Amino acid sequence: MSGDQNPYLHVFRMAGLFAVGIGAFLVLRALYVPGDFGTFGHYRPAALEANRAVAAKFAGRASCEACHTEIVEARKDSKHGGVGCEACHGPLARHASGDDQAPKPVKPDAARLCLTCHRADASKPRTFKQIVPANHYPGEVCTSCHNAHKPQLS
């Protein structure tokens, strides 16, 4: 037995290793975790801004109606009055922002578009207007009788 050696040396060695490990963890943590982490909860507040920074592709009905007042007039008392403009005309945020480079809005294809909603299907609510294309003026385009902005015939 080597009498001079401290019998607890192995414990101190282990404690030293732990201290180095914990120290390294604290340094790395301070380096890599953003300072504001946890301001609102267990996350980075910057992520809120990142989620907000996405550019919208649909302008929203209000911005359409700000310019196209004649359509607002045409849709008064319309059965389609509750339908948002971009539900049929597609995403038009660039067009609405006044961007000269924006692609020109395309007139929707009525033969296809109307049936997206109005083709008869047992799964649709009973109160919703539906047609079986084979029985309802086959071969005709919907818009030859119905005005898409005010579809009721009267």
Place this chain on the structure above:
Amino acid sequence: MDLDRRSFLLDAGRLIVLSASASLAWEALLEGRPETAPNYTMTDHWWGMVIDIEKCIGCGNCVRACKTENNVPLEPYTFRTWVERYVVELDDLEHPKVESPNGGYDGFKPIETDTARIKTFFVPKLCNHCAASPCVQVCPVGATFESPDGVVLVDTDYCLGCRYCVQACPYGCRYIDPRTHTVDKCSLCYHRITKGLTTACCETCPTGARQLGDLKNPKDPIHEFLRTHKIQVLKPQMATHSKMYYNGLDGSVR
């Protein structure tokens, strides 16, 4: 009082600017649309949505609009919102047949068979923006969280792609983006609702089957709707405190 001409003018200018913006905000609040107030304050909002099964026609407008708005890959397994069709046979109410071809992106093939012994309807689904989200609880790095205005969001820069949250979500609302290998899901169009717009799915729903609502705004029509309808959330037994309120939800919906 050492108030010289210069500092007096500066202070007066500040006062005018401040009161102008405050009165704008106040006007917006009075008219029941705090979302259009110039400064969006997260703690003033608590977002939810009502989904009216009795109005959904399964056109798929919401699915297409969502993929466009949020740049979601056109894969048949990546959806922030999708529409399911339920077909329930009346002598076996507990085992509905559910289909969602491409999430409803291309619409649904009409049912033309005899419908005397079945009931069938559409159920739009999306992230339920739970107030006690299982997905948030399991994220090991804080890459998904409930925002102060009640929206469950993803921090794409922080996500490891470990998929714990994908397994934890009881509603199957999460997917791994094949381009970034990080998780993605409905953000309730956070970039839109914080600017006074509604979500892309609500904007394009032709029948108004989806209505975004601010539960902290006393003038929002969502309160009247919740009060006057028979409302159910999905999987209430999971105690997720979901904020997607379904009207006319059949008991067979899982």
